[in-house]
Structure formats: structure tokens, C-alpha cells
Amino acid sequence: AQSVTQLGSHVSVSEGALVLLRCNYSSSVPPYLFWYVQYPNQGLQLLLKYTSAATLVKGINGFEAEFKKSETSFHLTKPSAHMSDAAEYFCAVSGNTGFQKLVFGTGTRLLVSP
Amino acid sequence: NAGVMQNPRHLVRRRGQEARLRCSPMKGHSHVYWYRQLPEEGLKFMVYLQKENIIDESGMPKERFSAEFPKEGPSILRIQQVVRGDSAAYFCASSPLRTGSTDTQYFGPGTRLTVL
Numbered sequence: 001a002q003s004v005t006q007l008g009s010h011v012s013v014s015e016g017a018l019v020l021l022r023c024n025y026s027s028s029v030p031p032y033l034f035w036y037v038q039y040p041n042q043g044l045q046l047l048l049k050y051t052s053a054a055t056l057v058k059g060i061n062g063f064e065a066e067f068k069k070s071e072t073s074f075h076l077t078k079p080s081a082h083m084s085d086a087a088e089y090f091c092a093v094s095g096n097t098g099f100q101k102l103v104f105g106t107g108t109r110l111l112v113s114p
Numbered sequence: 115n116a117g118v119m120q121n122p123r124h125l126v127r128r129r130g131q132e133a134r135l136r137c138s139p140m141k142g143h144s145h146v147y148w149y150r151q152l153p154e155e156g157l158k159f160m161v162y163l164q165k166e167n168i169i170d171e172s173g174m175p176k177e178r179f180s181a182e183f184p185k186e187g188p189s190i191l192r193i194q195q196v197v198r199g200d201s202a203a204y205f206c207a208s209s210p211l212r213t214g215s216t217d218t219q220y221f222g223p224g225t226r227l228t229v230l
Contacts (some may be wrong), residue, residue: 004156036221043118043205043221044157090156101147101170102219104156 002027002093006105014113019078021108023065023091026072033074034092034102035065044090050074052096061085086112116141118208118222119188126228133193133200135225139208146189147219148181151203163189196229203227 007022025031032051036044048059055067065076074091088107094100119138127133139146144165149157159173163183174181178196183189193200203226207219 034218041223041226043120043223044207046218046220049218092157101159101162101173102149102157103159104149106154106156 002029002031002095002103004091004093004103004105006089006091006108008108009106010109010111012111012113013081015083016080019063019076019081019085019110021076021089021091021110023074023076023105024072025074025091025093027093027095029095032094032096032100033065033067034094035059035063035074035076036090036092038088038090038107040087047076047089081110081112083112083114086110118143118206118220120204120206120222120225122225123223124226124228126230127196128230129197130195133196133227135191135193135204135206135227137189137191137206137208137222139189139206140210140220143208143210143220145209146183147207147209148189148191149205149207151205151224153202157205160191193227196227198229201227201229 003026005024034049035047038044047063048057050057050067058064063078088109090107091105092102121136146163148160151157161174161181162170178194180192203224205224206222209219
């Protein structure tokens with residue numbers, strides 16, 4: 001069984017500040033991990049994914065995430081927030097062989113103030 | 115290269131009516147997945163299909179819901195006799211045929227179903 005916990009349903013930062021969105025996972029098999037972003041009334045866009053290669057994963061729009069097995073975490077960071085980063089962010093986990101359904105967290109809404 | 119397409123984008127139904135949601139996967143993709151997003155919640159897996167086959171429907175409600183992905187045409191998620199609790203955003207995702215690995219799923223814009 002797999003699950004994802006996203007701490008903080010809302011995170012507020014100022015423009016230019018560090019963004020940190022937390023994700024902890026539980027998985028009985030080696031996991032693949034994903035971060036997706038959802039803008040209002042739109043579908044999900046893949047930001048980045050971890051597939052057991054490098055533990056530090058770089059994604060689009062300046063985001064990156066680090067897989068820490070000892071902490072069962074996959075936190076998403078960005079050094080400097082931009083107004084356009086305001087959106088809902090979802091962390092997801094799947095297994096690493098064949099088809100494995102994505103199991104999503106409940107999401108974190110990022111608010112960016114000027 | 116067009117992305118995953120879903121239609122309609124918004125659908126309003128009265129209780130007891132049927133809802134049909136369509137999904138056209140990305141070109142070259144033969145795997146389709148349906149997820150449901152209830153208000154203020156994350157996405158929940160419903161069903162995984164390949165052409166003419168349902169591979170995993172472990173997330174589908176036992177009654178009123180069905181899905182198909184015919185040889186020709188889009189994948190259809192069908193909800194019969196809708197109830198207010200079916201109001202949600204329904205997302206379709208697709209991935210290419212690639213055996214032996216878990217591939218990235220690309221999501222469509224979703225269909226927002228409102229049941230009056």
C-alpha cells in the first residue's frame with residue numbers, strides 16, 4: 001500500500017522568498033515520486049519526477065526536489081518565488097514496475113504575495 | 115503535438131440523468147487513466163484502460179460507473195443515474211506504450227461535472 005502526506009494545505013510566501021512544500025510518502029515497494037502543479041480550472045502539469053536515478057531532481061520553472069529515503073520525504077523547493085508560481089501543488093507516489101496507479105496527496109495551495 | 119483532450123469541459127446534469135465524459139489521449143499513447151477530484155481533495159484513481167481492455171478498475175464505484183476505450187475513438191467514462199455526490203472534476207491521463215517501466219502520465223484539462 002502507498003500513501004502521501006502533504007503538510008500544510010496552504011503555504012504563503014512573498015515574491016522572491018524561498019518556496020518549500022513538504023511531502024512524505026509511505027510505500028511497501030521502491031517508489032517513484034512525482035510533483036504536479038495545477039492552475040485554476042486546468043489539468044495537472046508534471047513538474048518533476050524521481051525514478052531511482054539521482055536523488056536530487058530538477059524540474060521545470062526552477063523547481064527541484066530531493067528524495068530522502070531515510071526520511072521518506074520528497075520536498076519541493078524553489079529558491080525564489082514568482083507571482084506566477086501561485087497554484088495548487090500535488091505530490092504523488094507510485095510503484096516502480098509496470099503499471100502502478102498514482103496515489104496523490106491532498107495538495108498544497110501556494111500563495112505568493114508581492 | 116496536441117495534449118490530452120477532454121470534453122466537455124463543463125457538464126451539468128440533474129439527478130438521475132446520465133453523464134458521458136470523453137478523453138482523447140495524446141498521439142502515440144495507448145494507455146488511459148481516469149481520476150476523480152472531489153472538492154478540496156487530491157485526485158483518486160478510478161480506472162486504467164488500454165485499447166479494448168480494462169486493466170485495473172479497482173478505484174471505480176461498483177455501481178453506476180463504467181469505462182471503455184474502444185479500438186477507434188476516445189475513451190468514455192459513463193456515469194448512470196447521477197447523484198449530487200458525483201459532482202467533481204474528472205481527469206483523464208495518458209501514457210505511451212512502454213513495457214517494463216512505469217511511465218509518466220500526462221493529464222488533460224478535466225471535465226467538471228455538476229449534478230443539480
